[in-house]
Amino acid sequence: MGAGQSKAESDEHFSEEVVNNLSDNLASPDTPPERQSSLDAHIRSRIQVELARLREEEEHVREEIERALEKENLDRERDMAGDETDSGVGQVKSTTALLGDVDELRKQVERFHSKKDDDDFVAARLKSEAVVQCYKNNPSTTLDCWKQVDEFKASVAHLEERYVESLR
Structure with a gap:
């Protein structure tokens, strides 16, 4: 019995030394x-x-x-x-049908833009600008611009007729 106690004390003392040594090594930043x-x-x-x-x-x-x-x-x-x-x-409609519809709309828009550069569109734009200029030049007597307004209306009517015919 006596031998067992002394052995336990030495193991405990040795373990304490090892633990202290290891903790000192861990605590030191000397890596x-x-x-x-x-x-x-x-x-x-x-x-x-x-x-x-x-x-x-x-x-x-x-x-x-x-x-x-x-x-x-x-x-x-x-x-x-x-x-x-x-x-x-x-x-x-399926996705492919919708894509076809979008493509068709794109073609119609392109046709519209190509017609926009047409002579009749240019003439209507010029007549519109003439009406605006006349109103600016005659702010108090706008009735003097009746001729420019009539010409503009006629050019727009002509464009409408052409558009309706293109749909047929």
């Missing part, structure tokens, strides 16, 4: 610079690897979400098209 730079480089590389992994995972999740949303939109579009055509209320 060699080459060791510190090596540790820093290792930590930076681990962080870069982890960042790369997280970015890849984020991209993968984003792609999955986009695919799921695209599928959901297509399913919803099919369901709406099926519901609308079955009930006879109206018709929901």
Whole structure:
């Protein structure tokens, strides 16, 4: 029994010394610079690897979400098209049909802009400017501009006739 107690005391004393020594080593900021730079480089590389992994995972999740949303939109579009055509209320157009409509509208706008440079449009614009100039020159006697107004009205009427004919 006596031998057991003395052995426990020496182990306890030895452990205290080791603990004190280790705590002194940890408390001292005397880490060699080459060791510190090596540790820093290792930590930076681990962080870069982890960042790369997280970015890849984020991209993968984003792609999955986009695919799921695209599928959901297509399913919803099919369901709406099926519901609308079955009930006879109206018709929901597919994306390709809508793109065709947009293209047709774009062509009409281009035709309009090309006609805008037409001589009749230029003449109507000039007559409009003549009316404005006449009103500016005669602020108190605007009735003196009746001739310019009549010419402007005639040019606009001519443009309207041409437009209606182009729709036929």
